[in-house]
Amino acid sequence: MAVAGMPKCYGRVPVAAGLALVALLLPALPAGDALAEPKPTIAEAKKKLEKLNDQADKIVEKYNQAGEKWKKARTRYRTLNGALEKQSAKVAGLRRELVAMAVSGYQAGTVTGWESLITRPDPSDLLSGLAAVDQMSALRAQSLNAFDEATKTLRTDRDEAKAALSEADEYRDELAEQKAKADKMVKAQIKLLRELGAYRAGNPNSPGITYTGSASGSARKALQFAFAQVGKPYQYGGTGPGGWDCSGLLQAAWRAGGVSLPRTTWEQWSWGASRRVSLDDLQPGDLIFSEGLGHVSMYVGGGQIVHAPQTGDVVKVVDLSAYGRRLVGAVRP
Structure with missing residues (x-):
């Protein structure tokens, strides 16, 4: 049987020898690429x-x-x-x-x-x-x-x-x-x-941005603190001042507002059992929890939130519609 692209051979050739011949004539592959999976889109x-x-x-x-x-x-x-x-x-x-x-x-x-x-x-x-x-x-x-x-x-x-x-x-x-x-x-x-090409290291010494919203009292102080952290890196287990995870950021922000929140999202959600509010009735400073209670953010007002998203990103203000996580509810400290 002729192999496409190769001259015809007559007579019997042992199978092992034939395979060896094909291997020699095929272009060599770089080491490790023979079974390499194609890069994802x-x-x-x-x-x-x-x-x-x-x-x-x-x-x-x-x-x-x-x-x-x-x-x-x-x-x-x-x-x-x-x-x-x-x-x-x-x-x-x-x-x-x-x-x-x-x-x-x-x-x-x-x-x-x-x-x-x-x-x-x-x-x-x-x-x-x-x-x-x-x-x-x-x-x-x-x-x-x-x-x-x-x-x-x-x-x-x-x-x-x-x-x-x-x-x-x-x-x-x-x-x-x-x-x-x-x-x-x-x-x-x-x-x-x-x-x-989407990795963002962040700046542990970021000066943040100024909050100019309508919140008052404790909520305003909490938002002012959170806004001052914008640009700092997300860091799992981070409680500041140079890096934050989601619950660590909000615990510190509301501490600045005079309210003592527990450390983890689960504890914060449980702590707010009697302070739950509808997602249709959000006010600046409210805590918004994702389904599964793996993430929490703070409502800014005007359809925006401030949060520490995930590894490779920074504390930032984004539209709630771009949050990218299913929501389970909100708590008003």
């Missing part, structure tokens, strides 16, 4: 990036949640460990007190003490001595009880501190796992963005 790359961004929202949210759990567990451990140290000092003090009382009793001698009391000529001295012994016994019993209770509390505190430390270690491991996932996702996002 711009439309395909954008679609893939959109999917990556949705996945990244969820991964970053899990990372932030793990971070918050670890911080709380670490704070609890430190508090309990501080109480443990104080209780240890109290027990040590009571122990010294008991030792001193025991030494004092030994030096006086129980029998010798009684002998000295009953050989006194004045009965009033005897009665006074007996009262002193009774008082010493009562004080000793009181100290023993105090020591016993303090020791029990010490054991409880130590057990609680150990449990808190173990919990903190567990959350630290969870945090490390989520961070590894987020790092991998970020690399994939950056690679695609660079291929599309």
Whole structure:
């Protein structure tokens, strides 16, 4: 059988030899290109990036949640460990007190003490001595009880501190796992963005822009803060001042407005359970949450929002219609 583009060969040629001959006559391919997939089109790359961004929202949210759990567990451990140290000092003090009382009793001698009391000529001295012994016994019993209770509390505190430390270690491991996932996702996002020529590094020292809208009071202060961050890079887990993620930016913005928001989007949504407002009744400063609670932005007014979008982008003001995510609801702090 003739191979197109090759001279005809007559006679039988072993299959292996024939294949080797074809391989030699075909143009050589660069190493690694033989099975290389064709580069995605711009439309395909954008679609893939959109999917990556949705996945990244969820991964970053899990990372932030793990971070918050670890911080709380670490704070609890430190508090309990501080109480443990104080209780240890109290027990040590009571122990010294008991030792001193025991030494004092030994030096006086129980029998010798009684002998000295009953050989006194004045009965009033005897009665006074007996009262002193009774008082010493009562004080000793009181100290023993105090020591016993303090020791029990010490054991409880130590057990609680150990449990808190173990919990903190567990959350630290969870945090490390989520961070590894987020790092991998970020690399994939950056690679695609660079291929599309859409990667924006941002400026950690960006002066931002001035808010000139109609908001007043706390909402105005929150928006002024958010606008001052425009141009700074998105950074997952970022709480400023040089980089932000979505919930970190809004937490800081509303802190400037005098309102204390939780750290993560899930917590912010839960915190606002009694503050929910319709998406048809938005006011400047309202928090707008995406479906799945992976992203949150702040309504500016006039159909615009300010937010920290995703890796490879910067804090910016955009039209809500260009948000690119399905919305689940809004909260008014």
